[in-house]
Amino acid sequence: MGRERDDGSRPGAWRLLLNNHLAVSGLLLLLLIGLLALAAPWLPLPDPDATAPVDRLLPPLTPGYPLGTDALGRDLLSRLVWGTRVSLAMGISATLVAALVGSLVGLVAGFAGGRSDGLLMRGIDMLMAFPYILLALAIVAVLGPGLVNALYAIALVNIPFFARNVRGVTLGLARQPFIDAARLSGQSRSRILLLEVLPNVLPVIVITISTTLGWMILETAGLSFLGLGAQPPQADLGSMLGEGRKLLFTTPHVSVIPGLMIFILVMGINLLGDGVRDLLDPRLKSGALSRPLPRTRVERAQTPTLQEEPTSLLEVRDLHTGFSIGRQRYHAVHGVDLDLASGQTLGIVGESGCGKSVAVMSITGLVASPPGSITDGAVWLQGVELLGAPLARLQALRGGAVCHVFQDPLASLHPLYRVGDQLVEAIQAHQDVTRRQAWQQAQALLAEVHIANPAQRMRAYPHQLSGGMRQRVCIAMALANRPRLIIADEPTTALDVTVQAQILGLLQRLRQQHQVSILFVSHDFSVVSALCERVLVMYAGRVVESGAIEQVISAPAHPYSALLIGCIPTPGQGPLQTIPGSPPALDRLPEGCAFAPRCPRVQERCTEGEVGMTRLGDGRSVRCLFPLQAGESP
Amino acid sequence: MRKLLPILLVTLLLPAIVFARTPPDVLVVGQIAEPKSLDPHAVTALNDFRILVNLYDGLVRYREGTLEIAPALAERWEISPDGTRYRFFLRQGVRFHDGTPLNAVAVKFNFERMLDEAHPYHDTGPFPLAFFFSAVEEVRVIDPLTVEFQLEQPYAPFLSNLAYPTGLMVSPAAVRKHGKAYGRHPAGTGAFRFAEWQANAKVVLLRNPDYWDGAPPLEAVIFRPVSDPNTRMAELLSGGIDLMLEVPPDSLQPLREDSAYRVHEQAGPHLWYLILNTREGPFSDSRVRQAANYAINKRGLVENILQGSAEVAAGPIAPAFAWAHNPEVTPYPYDPEQARALLREAGYDGSPVTLYVTEGGSGMLDPVIMGTAIQADLQAVGMPVKIETYEWNTYLGRVNPGLAGKADMAEMAWMTNDPDTLPFLTLHSQALPSEGGFNSGYYSNPQLDALLDRARRSTDSGERAELYHQVQALVHQEAPWVFVAHWKQNAVTAARVQGFRLQPSFFLMLQRVSKP
């Protein structure tokens, strides 16, 4: 899923930002304040520095002084507007200075690595270890007070944030293959830093700016508050606050008004900053940072009724699962049916993005939701309709009657818990046993999946095991509660070929010993054929062919199956076959047969109307109007 | 998790119910900062003096409510006709808090510790204000209760210097015992003795029941440093302190109207002024200097900005020195027209001038706001002013070496104990920065020099008064400064504090205060 549409959001960045209500309110707030500040010279405001001691400390809403006056009788509204102008300019310039210097330090440290990195970062450590206000105080004391010097001080104390953030990202980037590629393209180090690294670091710099700008305005205000910033009579928000603080108990408005202004300004910046961060941070993109629900959301138009008593262990009917991202709807699974009898093995084969994983994850509601949702169909497991079952029922079945083995065993195991604890947890979730009993059961399970030294391995953390052992642990965990069905989603893809063979052998044995059914998902026909009796071939969210594995391999009926098999290099075969073009976008499925645009046998009828499944006998069916005959090549 | 929060809140709020007010007979004083040391010879700040004068006595002191010299540890004294020998007769039976007796030997120890670099306890210093007694040539023990000072030359301010905290008497035994740590283990003869000092939290003094001038009514005095004026105010309002000093002028008005508090005010020997650079720039012309004096609305400053917490100044000698003050010299009136005329006459070209402003500092009142107001006034008569603000220590570092090449005007304030000190140290031509003085504006006038020299030598107070009257008139006319204000010190006490009075000396005398 998904890599192809990774950056689909980019052109609509503005629109996305505008979709974020908080960010928009922040933006509006800032625009308003910014405009006011920019327009200060043309606004009908009295001179902000004109003193009138007689009119001092007038309360707000006094005629002629909408916000009242300060201790010298100066108009607070006018000072506020002019002061905001100064504060904004200060905050922005300090941020830019800090961003420039800090990013440079971070880039160089992260890219050069080694000793220069150590040296630069020790320097940064020193800056960070120094209480920042004292540092600023000392700098201003050395340079003398004044806006520009306060600006330098604030910029200096904020350099570490940029340096650290940028260094972190640069460090990661420096190990990226594309940096090696640039070196091999003959670019010099400085050019690589400037042309290859910097553009990728820029979002981080912008994010850091958006998070520090508000902070810097607060800090500058802090310095001015201590009298080290703006020089009288010039106003900035901090010095207004500082001048007013002495009067806090008697005439609070003199300090509350600039205080509120600082608050609103910084709030606006932070709101907008959050929006910008959401937009630029790749982790937050496309709504990925929403909390997935305990089960996939089901939005079926109607609850399906059972036509006939289900005979198989698992029956899936007309399953539709999709993803909603923004206004786009991606149809990952588009009407899938499958049946699996007790003790049977069924393989699902297809290329990445064909919906095979989503289909099997939908069975127990493990498709992340949002953004995923099941819009139609039904799933019966042992006679229970899973999609409509209450969560507690589903949780009792998960890990009980139906278990999962996932693709990446390292990512699938909790990195912070010992393997034994994770097994015990799985056992205790479904069986009423003591921890000691569960521990013993778990150890027996490890022995059953042929892990040497199970007693010792129980105490190991996942990262201390090899890939093959981790996958054995995952399988042991799946076996913990004597399941009827194991759903294995590409369980060997991340493993080495020798380990893959072992795991396949293990699954084969377990199936025979425990009479457990296996639903096996893979992109690799060879792997499926090593384990499964029957196979489904999926393309663009649909099953295009199903049947016994030997028959499908030896005489594929769907042109897609035939081509896919032809792509696999086998000894003594002619030139490799290829499939022209690429799979259709899931949000714009073509009418008719989804494979039609790439099919060498395409006819006009293929692109008109739904193509249904055709039964071919022998338990085989195909979704093609012109299926291949045995021995025919596409 | 969900239950934790309310429990946390309740436990934190619980002690609020038993909110303690200060008990009777214990006076809590809100200070502006923590004392540096309780060794009277080692400190220079008024904040520290406020504690010390309750812990120690000097040979002489200021008479209650005046700046006149009165007997203290010395019952009486004699001055030789040439004004170089002072003989003091000590009070009998006075003991330091550590039990050792106060006698002539102890007095001699006190002065020699400060002045004699070879003294075994000179290293318990430094003694920054020892130069107050630099005229002392020798201290002689005549008999156990008689001590004599030999001066190098006549020095009229000597007595008032003795009344200054630098002249307070410490216990030689305690100095010997604690050495460099004496400042934290003080022993004097005062109305209160030292009990406890918690860093940045409190200094506790307890009643001295054997005080020679009668034991004070208060059982204890606690000095609390609260450096933030708002917090100080909050403490006063919430009952955490009984006596608050240096209340921001704007906070005084509501307190005056509140019967729970009593506001005290007292003018003192303080002057707030602007040093003018008479060596270069526009202020080298006395007409421009006068113009500045006319242009600045001093009454406005005093009444509006300082909220009546100061009086308009006319010249270098504060009215608090009643005997030396010349009542015929009146302040320059606020007259922008006159100022403009004088500027025109002097041919001032409207070039901008630089004003040094400090952010704070002892006796500087509200320097930034005042500087800003002055800037506006001068601007109004066509003199553009550029302000440069500095933190107090940096400020002194820039102003004391002289303004030449840096600035045309600088804010300054002095509190002195004798009318001699201020003009002698800041206007005498021998006091130029290059000579080690404070004449940062380089004012030089042989006539003034002669007047000051004579006043200093004279031991006849009538003659001195006459000379200072002339000084006042002359300096007013010549306007080497802009004379702005004499500060009225203020304090607020809780209503139940009785017998409290501020002193013109700005010292905080608590011997007669009670709090039932």
Place this chain on the structure above:
Amino acid sequence: MSHTPLLSLQGVTRHFGGGRYPWGARRPLLHALQSVSLSMAQGETLGLVGESGCGKSTLARLVVGLDRPSCGRIEWRGEDLADLVRRDRRALARRLQYVFQDPLAALNPRRTVHQALETPLIHLRGLERDARRQHLETLMASVLLEPHHLQRYPHEFSGGQAQRIGIARALAAEPELLVLDEPVSALDVSMQAQVLNLLADLKQQLGLTYLFISHDLSVVERVCDRVAVLYFGQLVELAPVSALFKRPRHPYSDLLLRSAPLPGKPSRVSELQEGDLPDPYRPPAGCPFQDRCPERQARCLREMPPLAPIGDAEGHSVACHFPLG
């Protein structure tokens, strides 16, 4: 074929870490490659197979100069590579190029294909603007992409297309030898076929030499002339492809062959196959494969077998005390 090989490695070793901390403790030493010697003739395709962590990629990075060997020597046409680079920083990149495993990660997401392909033309070939434009078009055509693709960003391409761009960039330098580091393992089968066919065509057209790294034996068998089997940083078998697939002599090669799944054939390996790779921080004294070897004998635990010629087929050598019959 000339007598001096195009590329030869002599006793190339690479380890990471080692030495001591400032306070005296020993810094762990990781052996990535141990004394590998092999040579390549012009025009051949040498396959390099082995499991993850066996040192395949380390070897590849050494060959193209992205890394330096800890000891040993790499020669290009009999000349020391290190010397060559010292004289001309870019000399290596003009002769040897690299195609990465993850095609998208090897392209800067913020630069267009045009920028990516133009870089070697500027820095390695020093071409002028017009010449570059022409070259870019031929390059794109040679990897079967349209000229308008030049203006796109990497994320707009599928994995197969992106890998073709990666190949185009490597070709832009007009190298003689291409190091292909698992060029198809990140791709779907259909894409894999496209790329493999393309590589075969290019080799024929341009007379390239390939160092083809893969873990997939069926792919290696199709594209390679000779195969080098790497296990735990050591070369355990080197043979012409037909010889190896017909009759592997090292037990590890045999295991690899038996493990590879084939469509329609059930697995031929026991799930009980025990043992893991040895700890790279503490390599065993003898043969690294001892733990997993069914033929293990006492000698294997003590003595590391040297790579020695064996049997009938020319150029077949194996590092085993007891090679399979």
Place this chain on the structure above:
Amino acid sequence: MTAYLIKRLLALIPVLFGVSLIVFLMMALIPGDPASAILGAYATPENVARLNRELGLDRSLPEQYLVWLGNLLEGDLGRSYSLNRPVLAEVGERFSATLVLAGSALLLCSLLGLLAGLVSAVRQYGWADRVITLLVLVGISTPSFWLGLLLILLFAVKLPLFPASGMYAIYGGGDLWDLLHHLFLPALTLSLVAAGVIARLTRTAMLEVLRQDFIRTARAKGLSERRVVYRHAFRAALVSVIPVIGIQAGFVLGGAVYIETVFQWPGIGSMLVQAIASRDLLLVQGGVLLVTVSYVLFNLLADLLQSLIDPRLR
């Protein structure tokens, strides 16, 4: 682990050395000197020179630094000019107060931040999330120096629930309740910003972790949602939150400078402000060193805690 600890502690030495050098240089560059600071208005060049001689400040700066360094190795931080007291005594007394304030603020901000972030993530887009998000935004957008004053005005003056300043009651008190009572307002003020930062981070980390494969595994095991969130996700999220708490230690220690002044907390922050104002080089030097050490130790503690939770870091 020991090697790691030793390494970290050794890395502390150059940082401390650098910091002390910076302080020394900075204090040398600041105009004004301790003698003028002590003498105030009476600081004539003559008096200043005399006092400098007595304070031993007439020596060259490198010489002074070497003397300081030599004394430091003997455990002597010198004598404060302005307080006429050993620096170690003063700094020690002040530091314990700062530790109480900063430590409890750090504890408070971690607790509040983690709790808020957790609730906010679990109830994503619910009203609790909205309220917390808003509060967090308010927290990180308020100038803390101003907030402290407002809190005093509200909770000490208008509504006398808490004392306005100090660490213990001035009369009586002195027990733990008294301390907590005085601690509440300053610790709250000091922790608010950091709590906001931590809350945001916890929320993001939780949401990120909830997307991980091992959470899917936990669900596939049939675990209850409560267990999935609190036992599996929260612990994993902690791993990325803890180092940020370490960094927040720096902010809290830095922020203590304002807060200690406003609440008259007898800590090292307010001491340093005064020490800089009075150009008390040795006092500044000693104070900054101690703050630096504690910052680094806080971070070390965070790292140790992190490796305690995450076995991969051991």
